[in-house]
Amino acid sequence: MPELPEVETVRRGLEPFMAGHIFTKVEQRRPNLRFPFPEGFVARLEGRRLTALGRRAKYLVGDLDDGTVLVMHLGMSGSFRIDYDGDASAPGVFHHDRSKSAAHDHVVFQMSNGARVTYNDPRRFGFMDLIARSDLSSHALFRDIGVEPLGNELDGKLIAAAFAGKKAPLKAALLDQTLIAGLGNIYVCEALHRAGLSPRRAAGTLAARKGLMLGKADLLAGTIREVLQEAVAAGGSSLRDHRQADGTLGYFQHSFRVYDREGEACPTPACMGVIQRLVQSGRSTFFCKVCQR
DNA sequence: AAGCGAACCTGGCTGC
DNA sequence: TGCAGCCAGGTTCGCT
Numbered sequence: 001m002p003e004l005p006e007v008e009t010v011r012r013g014l015e016p017f018m019a020g021h022i023f024t025k026v027e028q029r030r031p032n033l034r035f036p037f038p039e040g041f042v043a044r045l046e047g048r049r050l051t052a053l054g055r056r057a058k059y060l061v062g063d064l065d066d067g068t069v070l071v072m073h074l075g076m077s078g079s080f081r082i083d084y085d086g087d088a089s090a091p092g093v094f095h096h097d098r099s100k101s102a103a104h105d106h107v108v109f110q111m112s113n114g115a116r117v118t119y120n121d122p123r124r125f126g127f128m129d130l131i132a133r134s135d136l137s138s139h140a141l142f143r144d145i146g147v148e149p150l151g152n153e154l155d156g157k158l159i160a161a162a163f164a165g166k167k168a169p170l171k172a173a174l175l176d177q178t179l180i181a182g183l184g185n186i187y188v189c190e191a192l193h194r195a196g197l198s199p200r201r202a203a204g205t206l207a208a209r210k211g212l213m214l215g216k217a218d219l220l221a222g223t224i225r226e227v228l229q230e231a232v233a234a235g236g237s238s239l240r241d242h243r244q245a246d247g248t249l250g251y252f253q254h255s256f257r258v259y260d261r262e263g264e265a266c267p268t269p270a271c272m273g274v275i276q277r278l279v280q281s282g283r284s285t286f287f288c289k290v291c292q293r
Numbered sequence: 294a295a296g297c298g299a300a301c302c303t304g305g306c307t308g309c
Numbered sequence: 310t311g312c313a314g315c316c317a318g319g320t321t322c323g324c325t
Contacts, residue, residue: 034302075302076302077303077304104303122303123301123302123303123304124302124303167295167296168297172297280297281298282298
């Protein structure tokens with residue numbers, strides 16, 4: 001499920017059940033996901049307290065009380081669910097999601113507060129790692145990651161500079177995690193439509209603001225921020241019944257303007273276009289060729 | 294060296 | 310009903 005809004009939604013769902021609590025038992029049911037689990041994964045977690053659960057790009061980043069960081073990536077199909085043995089009437093406690101096969105339950109975290117947190121991932125493109133907090137920013141996974149689109153750095157000037165000279169299409173440049181971190185196929189399509197920019201336009205053609213005149217790069221920075229904020233507020237998007245950690249469904253998919261809407265009328269006011277699908281670097285792009293130039 | 298397509302893996306849906 | 314083929318929210322590798 002995981003672009004930035006979905007990962008952030010997972011983070012918020014897990015935080016109250018995990019942060020501040022101790023891993024009393026960890027089950028690792030297979031030797032690898034996308035990559036092998038790190039040496040001693042279970043032993044290095046059991047008995048440790050998770051002091052905080054954060055997010056960087058599409059990574060969940062959990063600090064342990066010994067200076068280690070538990071890094072988790074959901075790949076394409078990873079999800080968490082929570083079973084809580086405590087007071088079932090407590091606020092924020094939800095039902096177990098039984099819609100997924102236990103055959104793909106790869107990791108189970110038993111926490112000291114009675115919460116059981118299960119990681120399920122049919123395609124196994126996700127992974128987990130343990131990295132010293134002091135090495136995190138220089139680690140290969142994080143070293144080259146670009147700006148957080150919901151942080152303060154993202155603006156038209158940054159986009160124009162990052163995309164300068166690029167002949168690759170905007171679609172590809174926006175998916176490049178070393179430039180802007182956290183966008184994926186859905187939100188790139190949505191941000192480009194809102195900005196009225198063609199996914200095929202060369203990335204290097206966006207200008208930043210000159211004086212009072214806003215450039216297309218400024219417009220795009222605004223729509224990226226806007227669509228991500230709206231999606232986070234909606235609890236992310238739930239395709240194929242993908243659920244939040246608490247078992248509830250995000251609902252931003254109902255707000256898609258173009259993604260997976262091939263053949264539908266373009267939602268731009270007064271636009272007579274029809275949403276088209278095309279393939280760019282092996283992925284589906286949805287856009288309106290009338291109002292996106 | 295940037296920019297593509299293929300690969301990783303499983304499951305769900307479509308169409309014959 | 311069965312099965313082949315295509316598609317899926319991500320990332321990395323290897324070939325122009």
